[in-house]
Amino acid sequence: MQTGDTLLVVLNNEQPSDLIEPMEGQLDVIYEDKYLLVVNKPPGLASLPAKARSSRTMANVVKYYLQSKEENSSIHLVTRLDRETSGLMVFAKNSYTHSLLDQILHSDDFKKYYLALVYGEVQPQNGLIDLPIGIDPKAFYLRSIDYKLGKESRTIYETVENYENDSMLKLKLLTGRTHQIRVHLSAIGHPIIGDEMYSLKKDPRINRQALHCYQLQIIHPVTKKLLKLTAPIPEDMVLLRSALKG
Template sequence: MATRRYLKFQIKADDKKIIRKFLVQHKFSSSQLHNLKNRGGMIFVNHRQRHFNYRMRPGDDLLVAMSNEKPSELIEPMPGQLKVIFEDQYFLVINKPPKIASLPAKARTSKTMANIVKYYLQQKGENSSIHLVTRLDRDTSGLMVFAKDSYAHSMLDQILHTDKFQKYYLAIVSGVFQKKSGLVDLPIGIDQAAFYLRTIDHESGKRSKTLFQTVETYQNASLVRLKLLTGRTHQIRVHMKAIGHPIIGDYMYTKQPEKMIDRQALHCAELQIVHPVTKQTLDLVAPMPNDMVKLRQELRG
């Protein structure tokens, strides 16, 4: 069933006054404007329907009834455990456990976070069209962001790789760093031997940058805090391996079985987001999961 979303604004003195210009000022994309005009969207100013060329005044109330969004039939709603860290009318931040994918793969019907979020939104009577803003590997835990409509998705996408949207990870890696902190600046490309893997590729790889800071050291391992400056597939896993500190438990990249943990010890622990609509700074935290806590305790001895 298609669902409609409503966005409310109050016009300020420094806002654009023509409705079309106001919407562009507030980051509506050209496709969203097209859909709003031609696919059933509606605009109301002070409860009266208006067109794009209407001139508003400071203090006016603008209500935008977005075009209907039809949820994808490829993502089936499925009940499941969902740890909500933050939610408002624009987006949802959840704490993903390990051992579950972010999105369904082709020809795969197993439960993913997208299926669970879709069920959760349907149960609340909200738009259940899935807009995944950030994803995590199946065996990586931590914070994930879902937008609640195409407008919020577009707004978040525009700040995703800026200082207004900062992602921090915790990883337990092999070896002790010689430097307490530093920058890994190595280009990442597709591994020609296996398309699902990534590797350092100085010829055709995309520039990739990761900041690291040592939090704690053990006899032959380290807990590090990592900040992504770019968003490449498997970026942290590839960068840590490239500098000689592969993530413990990351069998895909080390080919070494690990008795202390059965997945890569990687967790998206913190998001700092300047809310694209309210401009509020959100500092969202997900505690280290139990398997990484146990690994940390074992390494401490």
């Protein structure tokens, strides 16, 4: 090759896997182009089907949506959320875009911001939680702070609002560990309201952890334009926030 040469790259057609069954369902599309799809996931819906599950997940609904548009329906999940966490999720529309997004996923070109309602007033009000996370020895599906075997995990938090006994935090992930925000906030003594798994108590005011991925700032891997995408706070967290304000 020489400077000034023009290259044409033709991507092979992808064959969607049969492991994910297309299922009709409501899809809240926040952004879409021929390279990627960003959706607002409701609480109570898993990101991907588990081996033993055949219930509807975001991946099933997205596959149905892409098939209905006669587009490549191979599922390329770039970001995932816990079943009971709501908010923005990114799907790539081909393996090439998926690869480009993976390269910037934990860089300043791909910023993920969350809102969480937590127990107590966090002090200091802003800071960095830098605690390694590993698999909880008591249960494989749980995570815990593990200084010996845990992986580096860092979360930036900022207090948005203080209430009489609780707080709303804005959080930015610098790493992407399973249950990272939930484990980190629990570790500093301020678990997320409604997170029965890590707070060890049930809260009658909300039936899931009050955690929402509300904003993404992504340098588009192909067009190089800045995408600043937001998803409104879901109704259950709005109601909880009003209750906390009294």
